[in-house]
Amino acid sequence: MPAVLIDDVYKRFGELEVLKGVSLSVEPGQVVALIGRSGSGKSTLLRCINGLEAINAGRIEVAGHVVDQDPKKLRELRKDVGIVFQSYNLFPHLTVGQNIMLSPRITQNVPTAQAESLAREVLAQVGLSEKFDSYPDNLSGGQQQRVAIARSLAMRPKVMLFDEVTSALDPELTGEVLLVMEKLAEAGMTMLLVTHEMAFARNVASTTVFMHQGKIWESGTSKEVFANPQTPELRNFVSAGAK
Amino acid sequence: MLFQDVVSRWPMILNGVMLTIGLSFVAIGLGIVLATLMSAWRSLAGAWAGYIVDAYVELMRNTPFLVQLFMIFFGLPQIGIRMNGLEASLLAMTLNLAAYATEIIRAGVDSIHKSQVEAGLALALSRRQVFQYVILQPAFARVWPALSSQFVLMMLASSICSFVSVQELSGTAAIIEADTFRSFETYIVVTVVYLLLALTLKLFLNWLGHKIFPQVSGLARLDAKAEAA
Numbered sequence: 001m002p003a004v005l006i007d008d009v010y011k012r013f014g015e016l017e018v019l020k021g022v023s024l025s026v027e028p029g030q031v032v033a034l035i036g037r038s039g040s041g042k043s044t045l046l047r048c049i050n051g052l053e054a055i056n057a058g059r060i061e062v063a064g065h066v067v068d069q070d071p072k073k074l075r076e077l078r079k080d081v082g083i084v085f086q087s088y089n090l091f092p093h094l095t096v097g098q099n100i101m102l103s104p105r106i107t108q109n110v111p112t113a114q115a116e117s118l119a120r121e122v123l124a125q126v127g128l129s130e131k132f133d134s135y136p137d138n139l140s141g142g143q144q145q146r147v148a149i150a151r152s153l154a155m156r157p158k159v160m161l162f163d164e165v166t167s168a169l170d171p172e173l174t175g176e177v178l179l180v181m182e183k184l185a186e187a188g189m190t191m192l193l194v195t196h197e198m199a200f201a202r203n204v205a206s207t208t209v210f211m212h213q214g215k216i217w218e219s220g221t222s223k224e225v226f227a228n229p230q231t232p233e234l235r236n237f238v239s240a241g242a243k
Numbered sequence: 244m245l246f247q248d249v250v251s252r253w254p255m256i257l258n259g260v261m262l263t264i265g266l267s268f269v270a271i272g273l274g275i276v277l278a279t280l281m282s283a284w285r286s287l288a289g290a291w292a293g294y295i296v297d298a299y300v301e302l303m304r305n306t307p308f309l310v311q312l313f314m315i316f317f318g319l320p321q322i323g324i325r326m327n328g329l330e331a332s333l334l335a336m337t338l339n340l341a342a343y344a345t346e347i348i349r350a351g352v353d354s355i356h357k358s359q360v361e362a363g364l365a366l367a368l369s370r371r372q373v374f375q376y377v378i379l380q381p382a383f384a385r386v387w388p389a390l391s392s393q394f395v396l397m398m399l400a401s402s403i404c405s406f407v408s409v410q411e412l413s414g415t416a417a418i419i420e421a422d423t424f425r426s427f428e429t430y431i432v433v434t435v436v437y438l439l440l441a442l443t444l445k446l447f448l449n450w451l452g453h454k455i456f457p458q459v460s461g462l463a464r465l466d467a468k469a470e471a472a
Contacts, residue, residue: 107372
């Protein structure tokens with residue numbers, strides 16, 4: 001059974017049709033990169049997968065849940081599907097440790113001591129063990145993003161979504177975040193990522209999906225897609241990115 | 244000028260001060276709780292809850308405190324709800340403060356970026372949990388200075404409760420004035436005491452704000468960063 005199944009999904013914002021019949025299937029352990037110009041619908045597609053945006057038509061299944069706007073079902077789904085945002089979105093009034101422990105404690109009733117050891121474990125995984133008691137404001141952008149990844153991992157998700165997670169970072173800080181994601185991919189996490197890091201998509205993602213005008217324009221193994229683009233749109237996009 | 248007649252009645256003045264402080268603290272405490280509940284209700288329950296809270300806030304903010312107090316003390320007994328001056332004062336102060344505080348807290352809640360709510364929802368929190376754990380504390384931290392001034396204003400407005408024979412500081416002043424005929428001296432002393440009370444309360448609330456919201460400065464820096472971006 002696929003970890004993510006997207007079937008003929010349509011999404012409109014008012015008059016603007018953002019997704020026009022998108023279908024995609026992601027197997028467990030697969031790493032899929034979504035690439036494309038701004039406005040091509042890739043971030044919207046990602047946000048539809050965990051129900052942050054409601055779809056207008058079609059069907060999405062993820063980690064055994066059907067995406068439905070019923071709040072209770074959405075909460076169950078979101079326990080299994082993590083998302084990391086471009087702007088980190090850590091809670092500024094909580095320490096790093098509290099940021100990570102919040103959801104396990106209140107949505108999964110994990111006892112405090114156990115939540116703390118879980119938090120320390122995921123922090124170690126992103127290489128930030130010593131920041132447990134720091135406030136987000138005292139961390140660099142790269143560190144904040146790694147904490148955001150750790151916060152998602154603490155939910156023990158089956159699928160992870162990454163929405164342009166390095167776009168807000170200074171170039172010298174993107175490496176540390178990409179490295180964490182690469183390790184996650186190696187460990188077998190099912191991942192969908194919207195990215196502008198073409199090198200990362202080519203090297204880490206097994207599959208690359210090129211979106212254009214709200215549709216999946218072209219997709220295939222990352223090697224194929226980058227080495228041998230079939231459509232002129234993708235050829236333009238890839239060569240523009242290479243410059 | 245003869246301050247002696249007034250100052251020699253310091254035990255009375257002290258009693259008045261204690262009652263003013265007591266009334267203010269209880270009204271502030273209950274007012275915050277009520278305002279927080281109304282803010283939560285407005286944010287979480289549908290549009291109707293919002294209209295009801297808005298109507299309440301507008302009613303209380305656009306009528307004089309004296310009239311609200313008289314309504315409770317003189318008006319309600321006619322429909323069978325009786326209370327003494329102290330109870331009526333506490334109720335009026337709490338209801339009045341809650342309305343102003345609700346409006347201030349609303350500004351704080353509105354200032355929290357949508358992305359914080361999304362992050363909470365994405366972590367499987369319910370809307371109520373997002374309000375409670377993600378929104379409330381930063382919202383309070385942002386508006387704490389505004390809330391603090393409102394608390395000081397309420398403490399000063401408690402002087403109106405002397406109209407329903409509560410002998411807080413102003414009520415005490417009226418008695419001393421009647422006893423001594425030293426109006427000028429009496430109100431000089433009372434003015435100084437109110438001034439000291441207000442300044443002390445303000446300092447205390449500042450200190451409390453830094454204590455409860457240690458990351459207030461961090462939030463300010465985040466705002467600055469967001470503006471720069």
